[in-house]
Amino acid sequence: MSKTPSQFAQYRRTSLYLNGFLLLAVFATLAPFVYIALSSFKTQISLLMGDVWFSPTLYNYNEVLFDRTSDYLQNFANSVLVTSISTFFVVLISFFAGYSLFRMRWPNYVVNLFLIWSMAFNLIPSVSLASAWYGMAREVGLANDYVALILAHITLHLPMALWLLASFFREIPKELEEAAYIDGAGFVTLVRRVIAPLMAPGLVATAILIYVFSWNEFPVALALTNNETGTVPVAIAKYAQEEEIKYTQMAAASVLSALPALFALLFGQRFIVRGITAGAVK
Amino acid sequence: MSFVELKDVRKAYGAVEVLHGLNADIQEGEFIAILGESGCGKSTLLRTIAGLEEISSGQICIGGKVVNDISPRDRNIAMVFQSYALYPHMTVAQNICFPLQLSGASDAEQKTQLHRAAEMLDLTAYLDRKPRDLSGGQRQRVAMGRAIVRNPSVFLFDEPLSNLDAKLRVQMRSDIRTLQQELGTTAIYVTHDQIEAMTMADRIMLMNKGKIEQFGNPLQLYDQPASKFVAGFVGSPPINLIPGKIASVPNAVFECDSLRIAMPGTPLANGEATLGIRPEDISFCSDSAATNAQGQVESMECTGDRTVVDISIAGTKIKVSSPQRVGFDKGATVNLSFQPEKCHFFGPDGLRVRL
Numbered sequence: 001m002s003k004t005p006s007q008f009a010q011y012r013r014t015s016l017y018l019n020g021f022l023l024l025a026v027f028a029t030l031a032p033f034v035y036i037a038l039s040s041f042k043t044q045i046s047l048l049m050g051d052v053w054f055s056p057t058l059y060n061y062n063e064v065l066f067d068r069t070s071d072y073l074q075n076f077a078n079s080v081l082v083t084s085i086s087t088f089f090v091v092l093i094s095f096f097a098g099y100s101l102f103r104m105r106w107p108n109y110v111v112n113l114f115l116i117w118s119m120a121f122n123l124i125p126s127v128s129l130a131s132a133w134y135g136m137a138r139e140v141g142l143a144n145d146y147v148a149l150i151l152a153h154i155t156l157h158l159p160m161a162l163w164l165l166a167s168f169f170r171e172i173p174k175e176l177e178e179a180a181y182i183d184g185a186g187f188v189t190l191v192r193r194v195i196a197p198l199m200a201p202g203l204v205a206t207a208i209l210i211y212v213f214s215w216n217e218f219p220v221a222l223a224l225t226n227n228e229t230g231t232v233p234v235a236i237a238k239y240a241q242e243e244e245i246k247y248t249q250m251a252a253a254s255v256l257s258a259l260p261a262l263f264a265l266l267f268g269q270r271f272i273v274r275g276i277t278a279g280a281v282k
Numbered sequence: 283m284s285f286v287e288l289k290d291v292r293k294a295y296g297a298v299e300v301l302h303g304l305n306a307d308i309q310e311g312e313f314i315a316i317l318g319e320s321g322c323g324k325s326t327l328l329r330t331i332a333g334l335e336e337i338s339s340g341q342i343c344i345g346g347k348v349v350n351d352i353s354p355r356d357r358n359i360a361m362v363f364q365s366y367a368l369y370p371h372m373t374v375a376q377n378i379c380f381p382l383q384l385s386g387a388s389d390a391e392q393k394t395q396l397h398r399a400a401e402m403l404d405l406t407a408y409l410d411r412k413p414r415d416l417s418g419g420q421r422q423r424v425a426m427g428r429a430i431v432r433n434p435s436v437f438l439f440d441e442p443l444s445n446l447d448a449k450l451r452v453q454m455r456s457d458i459r460t461l462q463q464e465l466g467t468t469a470i471y472v473t474h475d476q477i478e479a480m481t482m483a484d485r486i487m488l489m490n491k492g493k494i495e496q497f498g499n500p501l502q503l504y505d506q507p508a509s510k511f512v513a514g515f516v517g518s519p520p521i522n523l524i525p526g527k528i529a530s531v532p533n534a535v536f537e538c539d540s541l542r543i544a545m546p547g548t549p550l551a552n553g554e555a556t557l558g559i560r561p562e563d564i565s566f567c568s569d570s571a572a573t574n575a576q577g578q579v580e581s582m583e584c585t586g587d588r589t590v591v592d593i594s595i596a597g598t599k600i601k602v603s604s605p606q607r608v609g610f611d612k613g614a615t616v617n618l619s620f621q622p623e624k625c626h627f628f629g630p631d632g633l634r635v636r637l
Contacts, residue, residue, distance in 0.1 A: 173367065178363070179363060179367035181333075181334070181354045182332060182333075182355065182359065183380050183381035183428070183432075184381050184384035184385050184432075185355065
């Protein structure tokens with residue numbers, strides 16, 4: 001059936017509104033980032049004066065990266081270490097836990113209880129866990145140690161990873177496993193040759209999202225680390241000291257910290273979109 | 283000696299038993315169809331033979347060896363699934379070679395087997411494609427290829443043709459049968475389609491509610507159904523089942539209203555019974571001496587080679603399939619003659635009455 005002229009007009013009006021919302025959303029997400037990126041090239045005075053036009057300077061980046069009093073590169077390395085190791089273990093554990101939960105014959109209520117509990121865990125503010133974990137870490141001699149933070153990050157992000165992987169697991173037909181068993185595969189071969197390759201998009205998407213979460217995690221990292229072992233978010237916060245707030249250096253540090261995640265997202269965004277909507281439409 | 287042997291095989295899920303003690307012997311090289319309605323346990327039986335389901339009690343032997351506790355991969359079987367279950371991330375060649383790789387075959391061996399299978403199944407042009415780029419029939423053939431490269435001792439098929447369109451199904455039916463005969467491998471084929479079972483199988487195992495109703499060659503099932511269920515399941519248009527009773531005065535006679543059929547022997551008991559007779563075993567006659575019953579014509583369908591007439595005999599509706607192009611008015615009274623040797627009698631328990 002063809003549309004009447006008034007229907008076309010209505011359609012155009014609707015799409016105009018919808019596109020308006022899209023623009024608003026783009027502005028809302030992009031504006032703060034642009035503001036910070038611009039600030040990172042300003043001098044502190046220029047920023048505080050509210051200059052719109054300014055001559056860009058690399059002074060802030062120089063200070064953040066190469067000043068002798070700056071620990072930023074060390075913090076950056078800490079972040080890479082903590083985030084990479086914790087992400088690796090989160091994906092590994094959630095993969096096998098997910099295999100058990102979604103592929104073995106658990107009664108439905110077990111699966112549901114488990115998922116509900118792991119979501120409830122995410123509702124607890126991580127700050128409230130941070131002090132408890134600090135106490136535990138000190139007790140076992142792991143205060144200010146990477147190991148404590150890595151363990152904490154694994155605990156924090158496992159539930160989310162399990163949720164993200166659920167739909168990928170559910171998408172794999174049972175017959176593929178049975179076919180593999182009949183073809184002569186044992187469990188290890190099954191996982192390595194059939195399940196893992198089919199799960200690859202889901203695993204990549206999960207790894208990227210967990211990497212980003214872990215990279216940006218602040219309250220627990222603040223509690224469990226010191227100057228030497230601090231991660232990037234902790235380092236950025238330290239630019240706001242009692243006597244002065246180094247806005248422009250803070251901005252430069254923020255821009256630098258966003259780079260790895262940005263690359264990861266650009267590389268993996270097709271996996272992530274697929275990951276979040278997997279199984280929605282056959 | 284039997285090659286696949288089922289001895290009192292039972293399978294229960296919790297308190298619900300779905301296979302009630304099955305016994306069967308299958309010879310080497312036989313093509314067996316397991317036929318039945320959905321939910322009768324035929325797929326479950328196949329899966330227990332494959333080792334994908336454990337049996338609750340009884341014994342399954344393959345090649346003289348009890349396989350109850352042997353895992354699927356060590357039973358030397360191959361299975362073709364209804365959904366084909368091809369590995370979507372592998373090419374056709376990789377799919378077919380997968381079982382060979384796992385069994386540690388050399389590259390040369392894999393190549394030989396792959397090309398043998400590809401030629402047999404006409405897949406040579408598609409070896410580098412992924413399953414998603416293939417048609418249903420081609421996927422089906424890849425699944426077959428994956429099954430035959432292993433040289434299994436038994437092929438298991440779980441409704442492999444039900445996702446194909448009608449024309450392709452007929453084609454694949456004979457392809458599978460020919461292939462199986464060439465290879466001489468024992469095959470067990472699950473289907474709900476009686477035509478598939480009748481045309482492909484050496485013997486049909488007809489299942490109903492977790493039990494074997496009859497296990498015999500296709501024409502045995504057709505000509506000597508062991509029970510009312512078998513009679514009703516096999517054949518199209520379906521057999522006429524007419525309830526009545528057996529009286530013996532002085533010789534055994536089946537009676538239903540005005541319908542009287544002399545029975546060729548003496549049944550063990552009198553009483554309620556059902557007469558089964560196929561539509562093509564009833565004919566129209568003008569000779570009143572040969573007439574067994576009279577009925578009123580209700581409707582007619584002519585398919586060109588046959589005419590199927592719906593007739594009511596004192597309220598019981600039956601079908602008569604005539605090779606002649608008969609023309610009756612609706613409501614006309616016709617004389618019917620039942621071929622006495624084609625009459626089957628079933629007792630109140632549904633089983634064939636022994637004469």
